[in-house]
Amino acid sequence: MPINILVRFTPAKPKAGEEVRVQIVAQHPMEPGTRRDASGKVIPADHITELNVLMDNQLIAQVKPGPGTSANPLFAFKMKASKAGQIKVTCKDLTGQTGEKTADLTLA
């Protein structure tokens, strides 16, 4: 099952030149590999290792979370809304699953 990603802009429609906060949430358990289940077996590590944020196909930020990132992690950035464009978020985890989401940034 691909990783589900949510993207939100605050404010939703920024004015040109305004600061916009980009919030990305990936729905993922982010197992650190140190936790044990009820029978005492170690739950194998399974966390997102790479998350790329692209604006009009140009990489603007890359996150490399370690096992020390919470479940259903939030990734928030701030950027200057200079022009409208398409934000694309891609990610992959340790088991090789990938996720992708595009969102359009429109100016007011």
Added chain:
Amino acid sequence: MDRRKFLKASAGAVAGAMLASQLTSALAQSALEGEDIANLEKGLQQVLGKGFKDLTVSQQVKLVAPTIAESGANVPVEIEASLPADQVKAIHCFSDKNANPLLFTVVLNGVLPYYATRVRVAETAPVRAIVETKDGKFLMASQSVRVTVGGCG
């Protein structure tokens, strides 16, 4: 020199040395709760190839984290650098007592020097935000987070 004098003198010297080392470490870092430089050093060397001594404590880095976190599994962290956006290369975040001290690395390229996320903290320890600048400097801000329930167990 007889034995008694020697003992007195050496005891004084040892006490002095201990005091001095305590003073310098206190100056370098106003004691944070639960810090574990040895474990942190391991992570720093692995990720940055730098030691704790190479980091500069800076007011330009702002780290927002709770002083007391109920659950270590979900600690909100916000890092902001008051530097021009084109000078910041990456933001790293470490926690002293985690088995793997590196929490995350973010490489920024065209966004403002700001990042917010939620992290796991294993036990009461300082969280350290390290901003890597384009000219190779590492600026740090630390804050101790007290954890009631660990986030990695």
